[in-house]
Amino acid sequence: xxxxxxxxxxxxxxxxxxxxxxxxxxxxxxxxxxxxxxxxxxxxxxxxxxxxxxxxxxxxxxxxxxxxxxxxxxxxxxxxxxxxxxxxxxxxxxxxxxxxxxxxxxxxxxxxxxxxxxxxxxxxxxxxxxxxxxxxxxxxxxxxxxxxxxxxxxxxxxxxxxxxxxxxxxxxxxxxxxxxxxxxxxxxxxxxxxxxxxxxxxxxxxxxxxxxxxxxxxxxxxxxxxxxxxxxxxxxxxxxxxxxxxxxxxxxxxxxxxxxxxxxxxxxxxxxxxxxxxxxxxxxxxxxxxxxxxxxxxxxxxxxxxxxxxxxxxxxxxxxxxxxxxxxxxxxxxxxxxxxxxxxxxxxxxxxxxxxxxxxxxxxxxxxxxxxxxxxxxxxxxxxxxxxxxxxxxxxxxxxxxxxxxxxxxxxxxxxxxxxxxxxxxxxxxxxxxxx
Ligand code: ASP
Numbered sequence: 001x002x003x004x005x006x007x008x009x010x011x012x013x014x015x016x017x018x019x020x021x022x023x024x025x026x027x028x029x030x031x032x033x034x035x036x037x038x039x040x041x042x043x044x045x046x047x048x049x050x051x052x053x054x055x056x057x058x059x060x061x062x063x064x065x066x067x068x069x070x071x072x073x074x075x076x077x078x079x080x081x082x083x084x085x086x087x088x089x090x091x092x093x094x095x096x097x098x099x100x101x102x103x104x105x106x107x108x109x110x111x112x113x114x115x116x117x118x119x120x121x122x123x124x125x126x127x128x129x130x131x132x133x134x135x136x137x138x139x140x141x142x143x144x145x146x147x148x149x150x151x152x153x154x155x156x157x158x159x160x161x162x163x164x165x166x167x168x169x170x171x172x173x174x175x176x177x178x179x180x181x182x183x184x185x186x187x188x189x190x191x192x193x194x195x196x197x198x199x200x201x202x203x204x205x206x207x208x209x210x211x212x213x214x215x216x217x218x219x220x221x222x223x224x225x226x227x228x229x230x231x232x233x234x235x236x237x238x239x240x241x242x243x244x245x246x247x248x249x250x251x252x253x254x255x256x257x258x259x260x261x262x263x264x265x266x267x268x269x270x271x272x273x274x275x276x277x278x279x280x281x282x283x284x285x286x287x288x289x290x291x292x293x294x295x296x297x298x299x300x301x302x303x304x305x306x307x308x309x310x311x312x313x314x315x316x317x318x319x320x321x322x323x324x325x326x327x328x329x330x331x332x333x334x335x336x337x338x339x340x341x342x343x344x345x346x347x348x349x350x351x352x353x354x355x356x357x358x359x360x361x362x363x364x365x366x367x368x369x370x371x372x373x374x375x376x377x378x379x380x381x382x383x384x385x386x387x388x389x390x391x392x393x394x395x396x397x398x399x400x401x402x403x404x405x406x407x408x409x410x411x412x413x414x415x416x417x418x419x420x421x422x423x424x425x426x427x428x429x430x431x432x433x434x435x436x
Contacts, residue, residue: 295371
């Protein structure tokens, strides 16, 4: 059994957290490849080391004195090293970093040092081999990630390596220029390593006991999801629920490798399994609820629209011409409504109205703003009847006026449009109706 284990910044913010991570790894022989993030926040208003590195680099790039800022970063690492009673010394690494900052080698390089240094500490602490991600994660000259070359490099490098620490978040071009993924990208590295070694499981350790049914800022202490399919996860993440970097799903999905989201502070909790598909009956009919505010709708009416071939295409053409993507498009016999992101739409509003008049000659065009969309997602909906009535019954009881309903043909999700002001109440009502 081979497991890849990735630990997020809060799991590695201090020596105390490192110790927890160490005992998690040592408690299971199969946890062989470790992907650390940079040290995160130790307390609520602390600063992540990655952010400190970016700031420090901007100071250096502006030609200002960055000595003090770099020393503060060094302090963060030395505190961990001392707390773990390691003999490791990072002075030489910091000398190289100081020189590279002065030479303005780039902000990607700067940010990547957070993971690089934490990886060195982790390798020393576990007595595992350290593999620099710059040697095995490949980007092209434009900074575009190269999946297949990376897979080959990783597979070849790890073939005869029993145990290793590979820092997350970065890689390099063929000639050694360091490049990073977008923020939170250590999740992606973990997934790439899992794919390359064909791991049995990719464990992603964080500070919550899994992916929660809904946003804890709206519902107090929501329960964690036991298992979720990649597809359900896509739907929920698209609607704003975050637990993993979006791009972290694809490499493991290709190989059918499950991901287990786990809590470093409560390792005994099962966490959430993210899987390709499962026969396991979900505990509740719905898997998750997520949503976003800030949409508007453009409602178009035209008599006999149904028989006018190409009408829908012409309306959508206007959005495409203005470079606006649409979210949903429910339609009736003589009506069609397009939901778009308000921020994206506002500046181009008048061009779009004019365009629709020109291309589609509608009888009526109306707009409504300040709308929110809520996705209720669940593979269990297919085999349970009464889900819709339960959702809309709960919304009616909570006095929420439903503006739009859109059920995908997969029967895995129902999208509900409400006014922004009703958003939180709607989410609470749906949660309470399903999760007891
Ligand atoms: N340290 C990086 C960040 O803060 C990457 C990561 O933690 O995954 O975004």
